[in-house]
Amino acid sequence: MAKGIPIATIARLPVYLRALRLLSERGVNLVSSEVLASSTAVRPTKLRKDLSYLGSYGVRGVGYDVDYLTHQISRAMGLTQNWPVVLIGIGNLGQALAGYGGFSSRGFQIKALLDADHTKIGTVVGGHAVRHISELERVVAENSNCIAVLAVPEDVAQAICDRVVNAGVTSILNFAPTVLQVPAQVQLRKVDLSIELQILAFYEQRKSINTTTLSNPA
Amino acid sequence: MAKGIPIATIARLPVYLRALRLLSERGVNLVSSEVLASSTAVRPTKLRKDLSYLGSYGVRGVGYDVDYLTHQISRAMGLTQNWPVVLIGIGNLGQALAGYGGFSSRGFQIKALLDADHTKIGTVVGGHAVRHISELERVVAENSNCIAVLAVPEDVAQAICDRVVNAGVTSILNFAPTVLQVPAQVQLRKVDLSIELQILAFYEQRKSINTTTLSNPA
């Protein structure tokens, strides 16, 4: 338990959390690695290995207590505290994010919506008033350790990112289709719509190739 | 070149493509692995290794021709053809996706927008008229090898997914916060907004821990 949780495991824990919540809502309070794995598209052994990095929270011969395991994963992920989120860019995507229920229910609290468009300032989106981007530095100062979510146009993304970093933010989730440059101490993750499509295209293409050539039985 | 391109490499090629396009727009037509790597947040050796799976498209002592490399990566990814895309669910997120320029410019063509909400049918979003979900099967039949993008509510995601699969789609990009069950031959990728946030929270939490305890020098 002591050492470090592998990066690959970290990326899967939220998926387990989601499946556990669903089970809990259905009144299930005990689950085997086999059942939990099948609802998260991983193999049971991988699931058990992942969970073993957190500790021994299952019961041999029985399974895992759904709520207890949920709590343990949440704790390991740092989700027992509430993380302030500042959402920048209130276009269609920003509005979708502002209204996304998955944030508040998972330890994230939107603290401010910021946009540069004066016609949007003061309008209410997802229960929050939109404020002007000029307030960025103040908002970040008021919310220590906040996470910045960037849903801004590609051409201003790096500039906004720089401001966010200078204001002291060390965790950024970027939706703009750009590779942002940040200092090493800043954690940056990106969600890229077209990249995922391109990866699908590759596999779709490969399917056609496989049906017309002899190669690649896998 | 012949064998298979590693999965990890496939996931990075679209990032290289994006950086190459940017360079091309700026009039740069020759680039070293060092420069290209720095604008994609990978190390030069990894970039060269990735490219080496496609073939030997660089020139030693010189670098890579931007347009030529762009073409070769596009070809390897199957992006020289146009992929039809059917977008299902025209809420805020669906509208953001429908208006996202990154699709058309990268070999993807939206063929239909579908939604269940009758008040939306006929409205035009991103240049496409919204059609009723009942047309799903017809639309899929008319667009062979199309990619389905699901931006539907969580509670109907699996049902829509099943319909899409039954209609013959073998590539799905899911934005709903659910783990979908699909047959093995169907490629499924997901984009999950809250999972990315949770991963950030983990690293943000770890930062605070590291400054207050002795553990984990890495």
Add this chain to the structure above:
DNA sequence: GGCTGTGAAAAAGTTCACAGCT
């Protein structure tokens, strides 16, 4: 001299096989 291409080594991640507990 400079930069690519690539085997070989190292590291990370996954799967296996079974010990260990209830």
Add this chain to the structure above:
DNA sequence: AGCTGTGAACTTTTTCACAGCC
């Protein structure tokens, strides 16, 4: 008997070191 937990084997991915070509 049943299901977890985990060292060990295996596979994939990354990094290194340097040969090869312009």
